[in-house]
Amino acid sequence: MSDQHTARIAVIGGTGMNQWPGLDIREQRIVETPYGKPSAPLLIGNIHGIDAVFLARHGEGHTLPPHAINYRANIWALRETGVKSVVAIAAVGGIAPWFPPAAVAAPVDLVDYTWGRVHSYSDGSGDHVQHIEFNAPYHTRVRRELVHAALAAKIDIIDGGVMGITQGPRLESPAEIKRMQRDGCDMVGMTGMPEAALACELGLEYACLALSVNWACGIGTGEIHAEIAQSIEQGMSKVRRILQGALPVLAGSR
Numbered sequence: 001m002s003d004q005h006t007a008r009i010a011v012i013g014g015t016g017m018n019q020w021p022g023l024d025i026r027e028q029r030i031v032e033t034p035y036g037k038p039s040a041p042l043l044i045g046n047i048h049g050i051d052a053v054f055l056a057r058h059g060e061g062h063t064l065p066p067h068a069i070n071y072r073a074n075i076w077a078l079r080e081t082g083v084k085s086v087v088a089i090a091a092v093g094g095i096a097p098w099f100p101p102a103a104v105a106a107p108v109d110l111v112d113y114t115w116g117r118v119h120s121y122s123d124g125s126g127d128h129v130q131h132i133e134f135n136a137p138y139h140t141r142v143r144r145e146l147v148h149a150a151l152a153a154k155i156d157i158i159d160g161g162v163m164g165i166t167q168g169p170r171l172e173s174p175a176e177i178k179r180m181q182r183d184g185c186d187m188v189g190m191t192g193m194p195e196a197a198l199a200c201e202l203g204l205e206y207a208c209l210a211l212s213v214n215w216a217c218g219i220g221t222g223e224i225h226a227e228i229a230q231s232i233e234q235g236m237s238k239v240r241r242i243l244q245g246a247l248p249v250l251a252g253s254r
């Protein structure tokens, strides 16, 4: 008999969501994986009657910068806990004119500009090489449920958009954002990869709720850090309400 808790849905919280207010935590699980330790203990609990897991991507005290996150350990630990679906929360900069601060999107595709991160479980140390298909980096059904939940709660959400993921931790230059625009990116973040690809390698249903917290460099006229401070709380309350609506469906699925 095990008294360990489990849940099929996980939320990975990023900047602005280092905790999940309302989650009644039943267990804080410290997990060791073959790839080392995740960013933080997994918080396994119940919210609005649904069992769920929360992981703080940047660590408990928000101490891990995007390039120092152990993405492999994070995704492995969630899978080990029985998780099937993951909603990744990402604070991003808006590039497209339709993505101002405090707006929310469920992106449909991505471009990876990161470098030097361990980006696969197929790292040459095992005995098989996996070439995953990545034609839908964000899981179609999970995305759809997030969009439905937003609309049902009368929260505006952009159904789509392409996320460009940069290395960080510095913000981009104006020319870098122009290049990303030419590449078709609508928003820019620093943590979306390799997280999405690793989730795909392990067969998890992974989608993202992206919150614009500033105009990307050279797009707006405001001061980026001031914009972030202003928009993060307003935007995160929308994110939490969308999660509340989507959770029952996601948890009951499959």
Ligand code: HPA
Residues within 6 Å of the ligand: 091, 092, 093, 094, 166, 171, 172, 188, 189, 190, 213, 214, 215, 216, 217
């Ligand atoms: N660039 C990259 N990552 C970000 C930004 C940005 O402007 N805002 C929030 N995360």
